[in-house]
Amino acid sequence: MTTLLDVRNVSKRFTMGGIFGRKTIDAVMDASFSLSSENPEIFTIIGESGSGKTTLARMILGLEDPTEGDILFRGEKVDRHAGRAERLKFMSRVQPVFQNPFEAFNPLKEIERYLESTARRFLGTSDKAAIDKAMDDSLQKVGLSLKEVRGRFPHEMSGGQLQRCAIARALIPNPPLLIADEPVSMVDASLRMSIVNLLKSLRDDLKVSVIYITHDLATAYYISNRLIIMQRGRIVEMGDARTVLDNPEHAYSRLLKASVLSTDHAGAGKLETDPGMLDLANDSVGRAGELVARPDGRHVRVYA
Amino acid sequence: MTQENDIILQVEGLKAYYQMNYFGVNREVRAVDDITMTMRKNEVYGIAGESSSGKTSFIKVLAAAIRPPLRVVEGTVKYNFKNGPIDVTTASPEQIETVRWKHLSYIMQGSMSVLNPVRRIGRTFQDFAQRPLGLSGRAFEDRVVKHLARLNLPADVLKAYPHELSGGMRQRVTIGLATVCHPEFIIADEPTTALDVVVQKEVLSLIRDIQKEMGASVVFVTHDMSVHANVADRVGIIYAGRLVEEGPTRQMFFTPKHPYTAHLVASLPRIGDTQQRPALEGRPPNLADPPQGCRFHPRCPLAVDKCRKEVPPMIEVAPGQRSACWRWEDVKPLVNIAAPAGAMA
Numbered sequence: 001m002t003t004l005l006d007v008r009n010v011s012k013r014f015t016m017g018g019i020f021g022r023k024t025i026d027a028v029m030d031a032s033f034s035l036s037s038e039n040p041e042i043f044t045i046i047g048e049s050g051s052g053k054t055t056l057a058r059m060i061l062g063l064e065d066p067t068e069g070d071i072l073f074r075g076e077k078v079d080r081h082a083g084r085a086e087r088l089k090f091m092s093r094v095q096p097v098f099q100n101p102f103e104a105f106n107p108l109k110e111i112e113r114y115l116e117s118t119a120r121r122f123l124g125t126s127d128k129a130a131i132d133k134a135m136d137d138s139l140q141k142v143g144l145s146l147k148e149v150r151g152r153f154p155h156e157m158s159g160g161q162l163q164r165c166a167i168a169r170a171l172i173p174n175p176p177l178l179i180a181d182e183p184v185s186m187v188d189a190s191l192r193m194s195i196v197n198l199l200k201s202l203r204d205d206l207k208v209s210v211i212y213i214t215h216d217l218a219t220a221y222y223i224s225n226r227l228i229i230m231q232r233g234r235i236v237e238m239g240d241a242r243t244v245l246d247n248p249e250h251a252y253s254r255l256l257k258a259s260v261l262s263t264d265h266a267g268a269g270k271l272e273t274d275p276g277m278l279d280l281a282n283d284s285v286g287r288a289g290e291l292v293a294r295p296d297g298r299h300v301r302v303y304a
Numbered sequence: 305m306t307q308e309n310d311i312i313l314q315v316e317g318l319k320a321y322y323q324m325n326y327f328g329v330n331r332e333v334r335a336v337d338d339i340t341m342t343m344r345k346n347e348v349y350g351i352a353g354e355s356s357s358g359k360t361s362f363i364k365v366l367a368a369a370i371r372p373p374l375r376v377v378e379g380t381v382k383y384n385f386k387n388g389p390i391d392v393t394t395a396s397p398e399q400i401e402t403v404r405w406k407h408l409s410y411i412m413q414g415s416m417s418v419l420n421p422v423r424r425i426g427r428t429f430q431d432f433a434q435r436p437l438g439l440s441g442r443a444f445e446d447r448v449v450k451h452l453a454r455l456n457l458p459a460d461v462l463k464a465y466p467h468e469l470s471g472g473m474r475q476r477v478t479i480g481l482a483t484v485c486h487p488e489f490i491i492a493d494e495p496t497t498a499l500d501v502v503v504q505k506e507v508l509s510l511i512r513d514i515q516k517e518m519g520a521s522v523v524f525v526t527h528d529m530s531v532h533a534n535v536a537d538r539v540g541i542i543y544a545g546r547l548v549e550e551g552p553t554r555q556m557f558f559t560p561k562h563p564y565t566a567h568l569v570a571s572l573p574r575i576g577d578t579q580q581r582p583a584l585e586g587r588p589p590n591l592a593d594p595p596q597g598c599r600f601h602p603r604c605p606l607a608v609d610k611c612r613k614e615v616p617p618m619i620e621v622a623p624g625q626r627s628a629c630w631r632w633e634d635v636k637p638l639v640n641i642a643a644p645a646g647a648m649a
């Protein structure tokens with residue numbers, strides 16, 4: 001078995017502030033996992049807001065240096081400071097889709113320019129027809145077309161349309177690894193399913209591995225092979241997605257599942273959280289503990 | 305019965321289009337096309353609808369954030385604020401300044417947009433909230449810090465630049481900005497989509513608390529039907545620029561009277577789903593050239609000939625519930641949601 005991606009004991013510490021005094025934030029602490037090349041999978045990261053999911057994704061993309069640990073892609077170290085040609089080669093293989101499509105696009109440029117520059121850069125061609133075809137092909141994959149997008153600026157699109165454009169852009173170089181940071185948080189349920197199904201077919205038909213970051217436990221359950229759950233910089237539970245979500249073990253994982261809103265009591269305004277569960281989950285914050293294996297194959301962080 | 309002075313917002317026959325000219329060719333996107341609705345003081349009104357149906361465009365008009373190429377073509381949007389009535393479709397920028405933040409606040413879709421990337425969060429709070437709150441120095445900071453704590457944000461975020469915060473933290477900062485002055489009317493576009501479900505619940509409770517404490521009214525847009533189910537007093541459904549149904553939350557979920565509503569409330573995926581829920585056939589309508597008659601007809605399982613020709617009017621179909629469908633009496637809930645005992649009463 002060869003590994004596509006190997007994340008080894010990775011940590012990230014940010015230093016914030018200047019004149020107000022320095023403060024450090026441990027955004028990611030000792031994260032490890034790997035993806036194999038032979039079995040493309042949808043590997044999902046869920047967890048607290050601010051728990052380090054985006055930071056982890058940015059390190060995998062080589063946009064941020066780990067403070068500690070290594071990230072290897074196909075056996076080679078992901079290096080932000082590698083030469084231009086090497087960076088370009090890496091970037092054609094690991095493509096991002098970011099959290100907020102409104103931030104991902106330059107508001108002053110037509111959307112197709114953004115797709116076009118990606119196509120030009122990665123397909124190594126300046127043939128107009130070939131570029132148009134590549135753009136249209138990938139827009140079709142997300143239910144849009146070049147005809148609909150042509151000439152439009154980001155603010156002329158709705159949130160959902162823009163997010164689909166962002167995915168289309170990432171698909172242009174046919175990458176083996178896609179890192180999708182909350183790609184569906186801005187779209188409606190049907191479109192959400194169509195994007196999630198798109199990720200699924202990328203995995204099944206095109207053998208693309210996907211790191212899927214989300215707050216939506218239902219789609220995580222629906223498409224993921226494995227998942228990790230993060231709390232304040234640490235992985236607290238990891239394993240087969242359905243095993244973990246059917247029966248979460250860590251206190252934070254349980255709180256997460258219990259907090260999903262339902263429509264069963266529509267109109268009754270149910271927003272309370274069980275304080276006991278909250279206390280249990282908060283109890284683990286700031287404690288290192290240790291990830292231990294369980295007989296069903298999952299790993300759970302336990303505290304002495 | 306609704307009293308005249310209970311009404312905080314009255315929207316009548318609102319049409320707002322994007323009117324553009326590309327190289328001599330005129331293009332018009334009819335994003336808001338004849339919406340009429342009313343809101344009472346103290347009410348939480350949720351708006352749902354598919355992507356690009358015009359939800360953001362509609363609440364931009366409500367929020368008096370109307371910028372070209374968006375133009376109000378027809379209709380009125382009247383508020384009845386404590387400092388006097390105002391129609392935001394005709395008010396001058398100076399008049400709108402007098403209500404912004406203190407009476408009317410707007411949380412935009414995509415949280416970064418109001419945060420200045422080169423200004424620390426604390427400075428942004430000063431810019432927006434110091435004057436309306438009439439506090440300064442320590443007192444102001446204390447107030448802000450206390451407020452942020454309710455959103456589960458540490459005081460340190462005031463010292464941070466936007467890029468130093470996670471997506472969900474930024475989203476909470478913008479909610480903090482929009483609520484710190486305790487406005488009378490809060491407009492929020494997808495306010496909790498970037499939050500984990502634990503924090504989401506807390507933030508929704510906060511919005512509800514502020515609303516109750518201050519007697520504020522809230523209108524919010526989200527795709528997440530479970531948020532509507534638990535937060536909204538009433539829900540309105542927008543399809544292709546039109547309000548197609550509205551009513552008390554419980555009725556909308558358990559006895560929808562428009563086929564599109566029935567579809568929406570059943571489409572919410574749940575943990576445990578291993579199969580896709582039935583999706584709508586066909587493509588979303590093109591708002592530059594919307595379908596004739598009922599705009600939903602190309603995708604509607606109940607469509608008949610009449611639907612293709614005549615626009616169904618919005619009529620009262622149950623107490624407080626209005627629907628625009630020729631066949632509202634034939635609409636059955638596509639239930640996968642178990643109605644609890646007594647829910648239909």
Ligand SMILES: Nc1ncnc2c1ncn2[C@@H]1O[C@H](COP(=O)(O)OP(=O)(O)OP(=O)(O)O)[C@@H](O)[C@H]1O
Pocket residue numbers: 014015016025026027047048049050051052053054055056099467468469470471472473498499500
């Ligand atoms: N450039 C930066 N400088 C300083 N701190 C940062 C920076 N980027 C992120 N952080 C901090 O690191 C922590 C993790 O942030 P990250 O964006 O990875 O969270 P996340 O899990 O993606 O959250 P969300 O679900 O809200 O998007 C946060 O406390 C954030 O404030």
Ligand SMILES: Nc1ncnc2c1ncn2[C@@H]1O[C@H](COP(=O)(O)OP(=O)(O)OP(=O)(O)O)[C@@H](O)[C@H]1O
Pocket residue numbers: 155156157158159160161186187188322333335353354355356357358359360361362373374413591
């Ligand atoms: N500035 C603009 N110029 C031209 N067209 C626009 C502009 N902004 C939005 N539109 C178009 O108006 C229609 C409605 O968009 P709007 O943003 O109101 O949708 P939405 O319901 O909020 O969608 P989403 O849920 O995806 O955010 C879409 O077809 C969109 O492309």
Ligand code: SF4
Pocket residue numbers: 562563564598599600601602604605606607608611616628629630631632
């Ligand atoms: S009016 Fe006709 S097409 Fe429109 S929703 Fe009702 S049945 Fe369907």
Ligand SMILES: [Mg+2]
Pocket residue numbers: 053054055099181470471472
């Ligand atoms: Mg993030």
Ligand SMILES: [Mg+2]
Pocket residue numbers: 158159359360361413493
């Ligand atoms: Mg919108």
